[in-house]
Amino acid sequence: MPMYEYRCQSCDHQFELRQKFSDAPASQCPRCDGKVEKMISATAFSLKGDGWFNQGYCPKTEAPKPAACAGGGCCAG
Ligand SMILES: [Zn+2]
Structure with missing residues (x-):
């Protein structure tokens, strides 16, 4: 299952979510309910290093x- 990285545009809180491809992407910050943006994460497939x-x-x-x-x-x- 791939790991997605999000960052809140309001409080800059960063968090990771492990989701299925079929799951809807997160849109709210768990901390402040602000809008989050998905980050391109190389950790998703652990191919770095x-x-x-x-x-x-x-x-x-x-x-x-x-x-x-x-x-x-x-x-x-
Ligand atoms: Zn937030």
Whole structure:
């Protein structure tokens, strides 16, 4: 389930919501009932920094050496 980040335009309160794709987006600040805007969040899929591709996981099982993945070898691109 993706995580959405919102920021209140009234009190600048920031919060995250875990929602289904089918759920309606939040429109009110839980703190002051002000209007909120959805932020583009890279945390939604956790691909920034130490993502799955840095943990030795390689989609290509034909890779001869798992160590190659650590350096971004077979997993790069
Ligand atoms: Zn607010």
